[in-house]
Amino acid sequence: MTSSTPRRTVLAAAVAVAAGAVVTASGGPAAAVGGASRPKQGQQLVDNQAWTSHAQWRSGTANGVRAEGGPRPGIVIAHPAGTTVYTDPHTNKTATWEYASWTSPEHHCAVPATEAVAHWNAHTPAGTWIQIELLGTYSDGSATPAYVMGRWTAGDGEDDIRRTSVDGQGDGRSSISTDTFAIDAPAGGLRLASYRLRVTLYRPLGSRLTPTVWRLGAMASDIPDRFTVDASTPAYAGELEVPSYSQEIHKGQYPQYDNGGEAWCSPTSSQMIIEHWGREPDPADLAWVDPSYRDPQVCQAARQTYDYQYKGCGNWPFNAAYAATYRELSAVVTRLGSLNDVETLVRAGIPAITSQSFLASELTGAGYGTSGHLMTVIGFTEDGDVIAHDPAAPDDPAVRRVYRRREFENIWLRTKRHNASGNVASGTGGICYLYWPAHPSPKQRKALAAVGIR
Structure with a gap:
């Protein structure tokens, strides 16, 4: 009813200890689950890396x-490095594009990883687009394929490609599931080492336009599977x-975008936070949108996050990239370790926008179960319970909910669960979208650094 379609294994996160870098475990030892024990205090679990400064772009x-400075440094096309022909699989249109590229320095993961999720913040004028690739090295020294993590544009006009993930990528050792790199058999010990x-960056042949990329990064993680997590205080x-x-x-509205609003938990949550920061679509x-529809900006968010390959609005980096189309907003996908x-x-x-999956009996007051659902955490009661804006509500006034802290924390952070049939299924593992001003206050900067984001 309210869920985004599950499409990949997700791992848990934990508490950040350094700005923009390593996340560590928050809980003590626990009983083994499927041969893997809960991580111990201080164990590194998540590695966050991003390139955002003028010096980093020049590196x-x-x-x-060309790397540009100014209040928000980024990269733009200085001159085409070449041309390429691309046939859009979703429109069957073939066109020739000019392109230029930037490749980051090699980043050695503080956490040799079983999973990685990329993110980007960019401006793509009509007719332009970007492609993000991950070029990895395994822990045995061999190389991964050049994996496409997404083809992104903010537009979907006549001259735009359709934003898309790319299926069918793998080498028998790792693979891409929509937006997530994953080691196929992590029990064998293979990891992503770096x-x-x-x-x-692409633009039409002969054009003077250019995309601008302000942020490029990824989160790598290696989390043992667990059905329960330790409670936070x-x-x-x-x-x-x-x-709300x-x-x-x-x-039933615009079913061409993920079968209509019933599956729009991710873009609805994104729109709530975008507007929290004072940004909203222009009337044009x-x-x-049909003028009889309420909250047309939610329809716009669904359209702008739609992944034409996944056929849904729940692509994690696409939601972050949409938020960052509003100038002076930054956005990432990360994993956190506790409430x-x-x-x-x-x-x-x-x-924070959190992703969780649960039976109706596992979240008191929700009134539904889901294999994957996004909602927004906006506060905490005096008793520590979670104040959430849950878009699965029947109308806007009912969106604000209070959920029991222990229940919410466990369904969000666990990596394994039992579904309605009693079978073991994947948990959502602490996934979180964070959107904040591109020029945060000192207090905001400190808070982001405390959870590993810089």
Whole structure:
């Protein structure tokens, strides 16, 4: 009813200890689950890396791009490095494109990883697009394929390609599932030891336009499977002012975008946070929406995050990239380790969009079960319970919910669960979208650094 279609194994996260780098475990030892024990205090679990500064852009390998300074440094096409022909699999249109590329320095993972998720923040004028690739090295020294992590454009007009993930990528040792790199058989010990990210900027032949990329990064992780996580101790009470939008009022609207509003939990949550930061679509952007529909900006968010290959609006990096199409917003996909991490962010004014899957009996007051659902954590009660804006509500006034802390934390952070049939299924593992001002306040910067984001 409300879920985004599950499409990949996800791992858990934990507490960050250094700005932009390593995340560590927050809990003590526990009973083994499927041969893997819960991580111990201080164990490194997640590695976050991003390139954002002028110096960092200059440190990579440029092939036709130029690093620009200013208040928000980035890269643009300086001159075409060549041309390429691309046939869009979703429109069957073939066109010739000019391109230039930038490849990051090699990043050695502090956490040799079983999974990695890339993210990017970019401006793509109509008719332009970018492609992000991960070029990895395994722990045995051999190389991964050049994996496409996404082809992105903010537009979907006549001259735009269709934004898309790329299926069918793998070498028998690792593979890409929509937006996530994963080692196929992690029990064998193989890991992703390092990687470079390559972003290629495309524009029409003979054009003077250029995409601008402000942020490029990835999160790598290696988390043991677990059905339960240790409970955190409440440390903050407070609530942010965030708009309330229901996905359910859009049921049946624009079914070409992920079968309509019933599956729009991710873009609905994204839109709530975008507007929390004072950004919203221009009236011209909403002109295509039936004027009888309420909250047309939610329809716009669904259209702008739709992945034409996945056939859904739940692609994690695509949602972050959409948020960053609003100038002066930054966005990432990351993993957190406890609700204490979310408290740190909310205290600084930063809500968190969390992904969880659960039976109806596992989240008191939800009234539904789901194999994957996004909602926004906006605060905490005096008792430490979670104040969430849950877009699965029947209407906007019912979006604000209070969920029991222990239940919410476990369904969000676990990596294994039992589904309605009693079979073992994947948990969502602490996945989180974070959107914040591109020029954060010192308090916001400190909070982001505390959870591993810089």
